[in-house]
Amino acid sequence: MANESIVNVRFIDELKGRGLFASRDIAAGTVLFEEKPLVCAQFLWNECYHYEACEYCMRSMENAEEMARRLSANPSLVLPCMECCKAEKQNFVHCPHCRVAYCCSECREQAWNQYHQVLCLSQHPPDPNHPLVILQEVWKTMHYPPETTSIMLIAKMIASIKQAKSKEEILASFNQFCHVPQNEERQLSHKLLGKQFEGQYEALQPLLLNALHEESVAQWFTPGGLRSPFALIGMNGQGVGSSSLSVYVHNCDELDLEAEERHNLDQFIDQLYVEMEKGIVDIMFVHSKYLLVSESGAFLNCEGSALYKLQSCCNHSCVPNAEISFLHNNSTLSLVALTDITEGQEVLISYLDKCCKERSRHSRQKELRENYLFSCDCSKCRLQCDDPDVTSSEEEEEEEEMEDGEASQAKN
Numbered sequence: 226m227a228n229e230s231i232v233n234v235r236f237i238d239e240l241k242g243r244g245l246f247a248s249r250d251i252a253a254g255t256v257l258f259e260e261k262p263l264v265c266a267q268f269l270w271n272e273c274y275h276y277e278a279c280e281y282c283m284r285s286m287e288n289a290e291e292m293a294r295r296l297s298a299n300p301s302l303v304l305p306c307m308e309c310c311k312a313e314k315q316n317f318v319h320c321p322h323c324r325v326a327y328c329c330s331e332c333r334e335q336a337w338n339q340y341h342q343v344l345c346l347s348q349h350p351p352d353p354n355h356p357l358v359i360l361q362e363v364w365k366t367m368h369y370p371p372e373t374t375s376i377m378l379i380a381k382m383i384a385s386i387k388q389a390k391s392k393e394e395i396l397a398s399f400n401q402f403c404h405v406p407q408n409e410e411r412q413l414s415h416k417l418l419g420k421q422f423e424g425q426y427e428a429l430q431p432l433l434l435n436a437l438h439e440e441s442v443a444q445w446f447t448p449g450g451l452r453s454p455f456a457l458i459g460m461n462g463q464g465v466g467s468s469s470l471s472v473y474v475h476n477c478d479e480l481d482l483e484a485e486e487r488h489n490l491d492q493f494i495d496q497l498y499v500e501m502e503k504g505i506v507d508i509m510f511v512h513s514k515y516l517l518v519s520e521s522g523a524f525l526n527c528e529g530s531a532l533y534k535l536q537s538c539c540n541h542s543c544v545p546n547a548e549i550s551f552l553h554n555n556s557t558l559s560l561v562a563l564t565d566i567t568e569g570q571e572v573l574i575s576y577l578d579k580c581c582k583e584r585s586r587h588s589r590q591k592e593l594r595e596n597y598l599f600s601c602d603c604s605k606c607r608l609q610c611d612d613p614d615v616t617s618s619e620e621e622e623e624e625e626e627m628e629d630g631e632a633s634q635a636k637n
């Protein structure tokens with residue numbers, strides 16, 4: 226699926242490793258390649274909040290109206306122009322054993338052949354004492370929204386190895402992801418889980434061992450060894466979002482309407498988002514636990530994380546010339562050119578989220594060092610190299626909030 230004729234992977238140097246380069250001149254807006262993940266997993270809390278997604282490809286499985294009703298807590302809401310919703314429910318199927326849902330029989334088959342024989346809970350509802358159920362429940366008590374990763378991503382990696390006909394081949398494909406030096410694993414994996422989760426590996430490790438022990442990656446099941454796969458997904462994991470409602474809104478935008486109809490539809494959609502966002506902010510921090518009182522649990526989309534082979538070769542710049550998009554309402558990733566790119570030029574994406582990208586050089590560098598273990602020397606950072614080492618004010622506020630949160634947690 227990846228269109229490798231437009232881009233090629235090249236080794237740069239020991240420090241930077243590999244990079245992605247344009248094989249020919251590329252116009253802004255071009256899709257450089259599309260790629261399915263090696264593994265992807267929906268976040269567990271996202272699933273709890275009834276964001277129904279295909280277990281294999283993360284396609285959003287509610288239709289736009291169902292999603293809008295749930296998120297706005299208005300069960301009688303009626304969406305206009307439902308022809309703009311492309312959810313195709315007639316193709317949906319279940320695993321006959323555990324009843325987990327797939328958007329089509331191909332997804333069910335692919336999951337079964339890759340990892341689901343190992344991960345299937347065999348019955349519905351599942352046995353609460355099943356080791357995988359216990360692992361997920363413990364994970365949920367450690368990792369609240371906004372989630373950044375899921376223990377199920379690691380579980381799917383291990384299950385894929387267990388089921389693989391050629392273990393060497395699949396281990397090699399996991400090993401080609403950006404390697405994290407052992408002395409940095411601790412810092413990176415704790416950063417991924419948050420400071421308050423120090424020591425949680427000790428709780429997860431025996432549960433994972435019990436649920437999924439696999440000889441060829443025995444080192445992951447030793448005390449402390451679990452940091453390796455966590456560091457790997459911390460460095461290489463890519464967030465995925467899908468939503469039937471976004472597809473619907475996008476298609477509504479494309480409709481050719483009379484001025485008045487257009488105005489009414491736009492106003493309806495704006496109002497819908499206002500209603501939905503009301504639900505999202507209702508998260509409270511009570512008795513050292515997040516009490517999720519909203520309908521949506523702080524999400525707007527089906528959310529999860531995934532590992533992509535080709536995308537993981539793409540280096541960072543604070544002034545990127547490409548960006549990641551999910552154009553198919555599932556985990557298939559599209560890399561889209563933001564600017565014209567000339568033949569031989571490196572294709573660069575931003576690892577920073579939108580708000581962090583606008584912060585000071587010092588703030589960006591700090592974020593990149595902590596999360597991705599490198600110092601950025603992109604054109605913007607070089608231009609700003611004489612800027613004083615100040616932290617952006619938003620970040621200071623954020624840090625204060627975090628400290629306040631920790632203090633109140635300690636009090637409880």
Ligand SMILES: [Zn+2]
Binds near residue numbers: 279280
């Ligand atoms: Zn699917």
Ligand SMILES: [Zn+2]
Binds near residue numbers: 321324325344345346
């Ligand atoms: Zn199953």
Ligand SMILES: [Zn+2]
Binds near residue numbers: 589604
């Ligand atoms: Zn930079």
